[in-house]
Amino acid sequence: MALFGSKRDAKFLAAINSELINSIIDTEILFYKLIVEQSNSNLYGESEQKTYYDSILIPCIITKETKTANMDDYGHTYTRTAQFGLSRDLLENAEIYPEVGDIVFWDNEYYEIDNVDANQYFVGKNPDTWPNGDNYGYSVSVLCDAHATKQTPQNITNIRRGGNNQSPAFTKGI
Amino acid sequence: MDYSVQKPIWPGSSSFQPGDTPFGFFDTDVMFQQHADKFAKLAAQTMGYPIMDVELQDINFYTAFEAAIVEYSNQVNQVNIVNNLVNTLGIKTESAFLTDSSFTGALVGNSFGYITKLSKAYGTEADSGGTIPWKTLKIDVIPGQQTYNLITEISRSLGLVLSSGSIEVKRVLHNAPPAIVRYFDPFVGTGLGSQQLLDAFDFGGFSPSVSFMMMPINADLFRLQSIEFNDQIRKSQYSFEIHGDDIKLWPVPVQPTGSTSATPYFKNVFIEFIITEDKDNQSVLFGNTALLNDVVSDASNIPYTYQSYSNINDMGRAWIFKYGTALAKEMLGFVRGKYSSVPIPNGEVTLNGSDLISQGQTEKGELITQLREFLDKLTKENMMTRQNAESTQMHEMLSKVPLKIYVG
Numbered sequence: 001m002a003l004f005g006s007k008r009d010a011k012f013l014a015a016i017n018s019e020l021i022n023s024i025i026d027t028e029i030l031f032y033k034l035i036v037e038q039s040n041s042n043l044y045g046e047s048e049q050k051t052y053y054d055s056i057l058i059p060c061i062i063t064k065e066t067k068t069a070n071m072d073d074y075g076h077t078y079t080r081t082a083q084f085g086l087s088r089d090l091l092e093n094a095e096i097y098p099e100v101g102d103i104v105f106w107d108n109e110y111y112e113i114d115n116v117d118a119n120q121y122f123v124g125k126n127p128d129t130w131p132n133g134d135n136y137g138y139s140v141s142v143l144c145d146a147h148a149t150k151q152t153p154q155n156i157t158n159i160r161r162g163g164n165n166q167s168p169a170f171t172k173g174i
Numbered sequence: 175m176d177y178s179v180q181k182p183i184w185p186g187s188s189s190f191q192p193g194d195t196p197f198g199f200f201d202t203d204v205m206f207q208q209h210a211d212k213f214a215k216l217a218a219q220t221m222g223y224p225i226m227d228v229e230l231q232d233i234n235f236y237t238a239f240e241a242a243i244v245e246y247s248n249q250v251n252q253v254n255i256v257n258n259l260v261n262t263l264g265i266k267t268e269s270a271f272l273t274d275s276s277f278t279g280a281l282v283g284n285s286f287g288y289i290t291k292l293s294k295a296y297g298t299e300a301d302s303g304g305t306i307p308w309k310t311l312k313i314d315v316i317p318g319q320q321t322y323n324l325i326t327e328i329s330r331s332l333g334l335v336l337s338s339g340s341i342e343v344k345r346v347l348h349n350a351p352p353a354i355v356r357y358f359d360p361f362v363g364t365g366l367g368s369q370q371l372l373d374a375f376d377f378g379g380f381s382p383s384v385s386f387m388m389m390p391i392n393a394d395l396f397r398l399q400s401i402e403f404n405d406q407i408r409k410s411q412y413s414f415e416i417h418g419d420d421i422k423l424w425p426v427p428v429q430p431t432g433s434t435s436a437t438p439y440f441k442n443v444f445i446e447f448i449i450t451e452d453k454d455n456q457s458v459l460f461g462n463t464a465l466l467n468d469v470v471s472d473a474s475n476i477p478y479t480y481q482s483y484s485n486i487n488d489m490g491r492a493w494i495f496k497y498g499t500a501l502a503k504e505m506l507g508f509v510r511g512k513y514s515s516v517p518i519p520n521g522e523v524t525l526n527g528s529d530l531i532s533q534g535q536t537e538k539g540e541l542i543t544q545l546r547e548f549l550d551k552l553t554k555e556n557m558m559t560r561q562n563a564e565s566t567q568m569h570e571m572l573s574k575v576p577l578k579i580y581v582g
Contacts, residue, residue: 012229012509014177016516019227020523061519085519089177122517138177141519 002136005123010138013122014089017140021059021087029062029084030055030105033096052103058094061085062106067148080148082111088118088139098144111146118142182509184218187211188232195233195240205484206243209491213239216495217502229509235502242498246490247480249542251278253549255473258282262470264291267477276479295457298448301344305456308344309334311445315427324445325419338419340450347444348423350412353401409438421445497541504534 038051067080084104091097097116104111118139125137190210192201200206214235218228258277261284268275298304313327324341328334410425423443430439470476486494511527550556 008182009512011177012182013516015181015183015227015229016523016525017518018181019183020518023227061521063520083520085521087519120517120519140517143520 002123002125002132005125005136005138007127007135010122010127010136013138013140017087017089021061021090025061026059027062027106028057028059031058031096031098032103032105034099034101034103036101050101055105056094056096058086058096059090060087064107078148080109082106082146082148084111084113084144084146086142086144088142091142098142102144103149104144104146109148110150112149113144113146115145116142117145182229182231184214184223184228184230184232184235186218186224188214188235190232190236194236196237197240197244199240199480200243200483203483206239209483210236210239213495213498217499220499221503221506228506230502230506234505235498238498238501238505239494241501242494243483243486244480245497245542246486246494246545247278249545249549250481250490251478253553254278254282254478255476257554259470259473259476260288261285262476263288265470267468267470267475272477274479276477278477278479278481279485298453298456306448306453308446308448311447313421313443313445315423315441315443317427317429320424320426321420321422323419324416324421324447328447334449336449341419341447342450342453343416343421343445343447345446346414346416346421347446348412348414348440350402350405350438353398353405356401412438412440414443493541493545497538500534500537500541502534503530503537507531507534 032052032055035051035053039047039049041047061084063083063085065081067078070077070079082104084098084106086098098113099116100113102113104113118141120140120143122138122140123136126139127134127137128139130137188211190207192198192207194210195201211232214232217235217238218230221228254277261282262277264287273280294303294305296304298306309328309332311324311328311331313322313331324343325336325338328336328341413424415422421443425438428439430441481490507527507530509527510525511531513525515522515524551560
């Protein structure tokens with residue numbers, strides 16, 4: 001039986017995290033969840049027209065890297081990566097889990113998530129997997145590595161196209 | 175798992191119920207009940223709520239509140255004890271005149287009980303009373319024997335079996351017969367041989383009132399002195415020496431041969447003494463009160479209880495609020511300091527636990543110092559000193575007021 005890192009301590013950490021993310025740092029991203037079923041892929045597994053749910057605001061801690069300029073035959077462009085640290089506790093309450101392919105809008109740039117990792121544990125224990133029960137440990141975060149992407153190809157901004165131009169509303173549990 | 179349920183932070187309000195404090199010393203006090211929630215609000219807002227979360231709950235604030243009142247009472251009672259212990263030594267702790275078996279809130283008057291008991295100890299040594307009973311030993315003098323063992327004589331005379339060195343001789347009644355027994359009373363005008371006649375009938379110490387001649391008193395003194403001086407020069411002296419348990423008498427006891435013998439005859443010597451164990455016991459028992467059960471003997475059992483919160487004035491409550499807030503601050507510091515750094519998404523953050531502990535302890539120390547300095551001015555000793563200074567100053571001021579000169 002562990003002496004430290006009990007559920008009481010985990011709640012204390014959750015409270016600190018909640019205050020820090022929501023009230024002190026208070027940076028929010030627009031999160032677009034990909035609708036896989038409506039994003040048809042071609043022969044190569046590529047989807048030219050992806051569909052997303054309506055965006056939701058999620059507070060998180062953002063690490064935005066500097067952009068790297070790229071000049072080639074097609075003109076000037078740039079690349080940029082960013083890391084979005086989300087409170088796992090908050091995501092759990094919102095019943096949402098970010099996945100590869102989801103889009104994040106932050107600071108006038110769109111980022112496509114490349115990798116999702118939940119590997120930051122308080123006192124080294126994940127209460128969901130610790131064999132001695134869920135009364136110890138705390139899974140702190142879900143980290144999303146993403147890269148800046150172009151806007152229009154992602155079918156996020158309202159572009160002129162036929163049919164219903166409205167995205168489906170975001171619901172919990174996706 | 176939903177970690178947002180029952181989060182350990184101050185929710186912004188509370189509702190005190192009796193039993194919420196660790197000891198419940200003041201839980202039934204209506205004023206305490208009203209102020210407990212207000213204090214919680216005060217302390218939380220002092221520490222940044224609602225701008226910042228305060229990771230304490232209502233019971234933490236109640237605990238700090240109770241502890242602050244206990245500390246305040248403790249400080250006040252320390253001064254009360256300093257002021258009143260000497261007047262209450264030996265008083266039964268369950269005396270009927272105490273309210274709730276306590277001196278708290280009572281005005282304790284002065285008593286000379288302690289001084290009287292102390293003076294009895296002096297009296298014992300100074301032969302002017304005291305608490306130790308004196309015992310009297312009668313030695314039957316044996317002709318020709320000068321030295322007598324006191325322990326042996328006590329055993330023989332009083333039946334007390336004592337060890338060597340266990341008595342303290344207070345007085346030896348071994349003196350020459352008074353000069354008056356051989357005094358020719360100048361007032362008696364019936365002849366110079368009348369005194370011896372009176373002696374024969376054991377009336378030697380009395381002066382028969384017959385007829386008197388007017389003589390100056392110094393004539394009597396001269397006559398008595400001359401008799402005593404004669405005895406000192408021409409006869410063996412009444413004296414003694416004590417070494418260890420032995421007493422040696424002078425003159426050497428002789429067989430009774432009558433009052434005309436050059437060596438006086440004495441049959442008995444009386445010695446007054448105390449048993450040292452009695453004196454030791456009395457000094458410890460201090461008048462048979464200090465070590466009795468259920469009486470005030472020292473600061474640990476003088477019946478001072480915590481002050482009633484309702485009776486504490488606003489000045490005292492202000493101190494309690496400040497001290498309680500400092501306690502809560504220290505408490506919050508312990509909470510935030512349990513883990514040196516707290517993990518947050520993609521990083522960690524260091525909380526201000528050590529700062530809070532440091533600030534709380536500093537504030538507590540300053541408040542205690544401030545209160546002690548204030549209370550120290552209120553000891554009886556210091557109050558009398560101040561009154562004396564006022565009186566002296568007043569006298570000096572009045573002395574400078576011009577005196578009226580009567581102009582007729």
